[in-house]
Amino acid sequence: MINPEVSVIILAYNTEEYIAQAMESALQQTQKNIELIVVDDASTDNTLEIARSFDDNRIKILANQKNLGQNYSTNLAINEARGNWVTRLDSDDWYAKDRLEKLLEIAYNQNVDMIADDIYFIQDGKTLPWSTLLTQSKFRIKHNLKIEPIFFIENDLPGTWGLPLGLTKPLIRRNFLMQHQIKNQENILIGGDFWLYLNCLVHGAKFLFVPKPNYFYRSRNGSLVTLSKVERLEAYCQATEFYLKQDFIKNNPQLLAALQKRLTLLEKTRPYFQVVDSIKQANYLDACSRMINNPDFFHHLYTQLPRIIRRRLFLYFHQIISF
Known part of the structure; x- marks a missing residue:
């Protein structure tokens, strides 16, 4: 296609059970003028073969010869994209x-x-969603909301009750990315989307959030979101430290202060996540020891109880309805 309206990018790694549904949902959009770019990151199962089995001239398949990660694959796909978005x-x-x-x-x-x-x-x-990103946040947004950089930073903090917009999958004008030479940092292991969106906001992007769900986010064993909480926290801290050194952050006092605060809050959540990981591993003695030796655990637990209770209640009632 010469001028697709949207380039939909799918990054795939060992998702042979799911890749077909994802591709079909893009190809069956009511907006037909799209291209679909699938980047297989050296899968060891049949993901690539399934992607190549689709017969549609809107599809472009890219295959990494070795596993290079989400950020590399995103940059590769954006460079190949021809869509307006x-x-x-x-x-x-x-x-x-x-x-x-x-x-x-x-x-x-x-x-x-x-x-x-x-x-x-x-x-x-499951066949029915148990909740939404907005429902699980502390906000009640009824109308389209313009997102400002400070709001974006302060409310996308792992393990806290905010509105983590880094989880969303926005449409972004490709010309904006090209004009400002915005791309993912390939040395960032986790949370690359958060930093890509923040980079856009810092360069003046007008970002609108629509409080109506049309994206289905599957939670499954083996996905990135089920990795160790502590490992994810360390990666978030390392990424924040990296960006604090970048000129476009250092030259903006408000952003610098917001990210420094974010790093401090992230580090304070470490005892809480250490306890959570120990409990998940059924190492209850270690969990108790960490609780006793880290007062920050109880402070974080107290401040996050409303979010935790809300999430548990939604999951509980969803399981009852599903039976």
């Missing part, structure tokens, strides 16, 4: 049928550079 779709997730059409209509009407929607959370094997 680029957007991500995880290879184990899927879109509502008219997602792209709805978001594009709002984006052009409001003249924005980025537009994201709410997310349905759905457990692997």
